Amino acid sequence: MTTIATAPIGPQRAGLSDLGPIAQLRAGRLGRRLPQLYVGLVTYGVSLAMMVRGDLGLAPWDVLHSGLIRYVPITLGQAVVVMSFVVLLLWIPLREKPGLGTISNALVVGFSADATLALLDHPDSMALRIALMVGGIVLCGLASAMYIGAQLGRGPRDGLMTGLARRSGRSLRLVRTGIEVTVVVIGLLLGGTLGVGTVLYALAIGPLTQLWLPAWTVQPRSLGSGGFEGRR
Structure with missing residues (x-):
């Protein structure tokens, strides 16, 4: 799941804060941030499954996942989970620090994708396939803004990039x-x-996330000296 840390909008303009894993939880507003995180991650998995059923091309990381399952007896969602933890191993020499959102991302997106694939049939109509592809991309942009805006840790692939x-x-x-x-x-x-x-995913995902990220960015409460004041 390639996301959005690379959208043109910068962290400061979006109101994002670079907090460690403990500070993320201590920053408060968990009653808003936790549900938003998990709804965003589940929605991300749904968007992935929509693009799979559309069968008109997948997001870059999902091209890899779809190739992997041709050789390993696992589902696409399980491939997402496995690769997430492989990528997290690469965080160690990079000294990236995972948060609750990081581990949740590694698990929830794949499980959500598999659940959606079990419920969603492959359409015969080209119009429906195009709708699934476009809808999946748009929904992915929204889902990305939701889980990033919760400010509970980068996803595995975002952390590798940063x-x-x-x-x-x-x-x-x-x-x-x-x-x-x-x-x-x-x-x-x-x-x-x-x-x-x-x-289309590569061209649209950044602008779509930029569009929705300000509305979904939850400003945590002040952490005291050197912290910041919440505004939302």
Whole structure:
């Protein structure tokens, strides 16, 4: 699940804060932030499944996941979970710190995707397939804004991107492009699904998340000295 930390809007403009895992929980407003996190993650899984059933191309990381399941006897959602924890291992040398949202992301999105795939049939109509593809991309942008705006930790793939950017000194956009090209190539070599949906996702996901992120960013309460005041 490639997301949005690379959307054109910067963290400061979006009102996002760079908190450690304990500070994320101590920052309060959990009655709003926790439900928003989990609704966003479940919705993300639903959006992934919609693109799968549309069968017109997947998001870059899901090209890799769809290729992986051709060789390993697991479901697509299980592949999402497995790769999430593989990516988290790469956080160790990058010294990224996971939060509740990080671990939740690694688990909930894949399970939600599998549950949705079990309920959603593959449509025969091209019009319905296009609707599923477009709807999945739009819903993914909304879901990304929700879980990022909850400010409870980066997703595994977002943390890999920000960690590599910090250690290499390269821009987030350049690092994101490098990662996504790499996973798409590996996915294609494994027989993954690439199509027009992959291109549309790459073009639309940043602007869509930028559109919704300000409305879904929850400002935590003040943490005292050196902290910040909540505004929402």
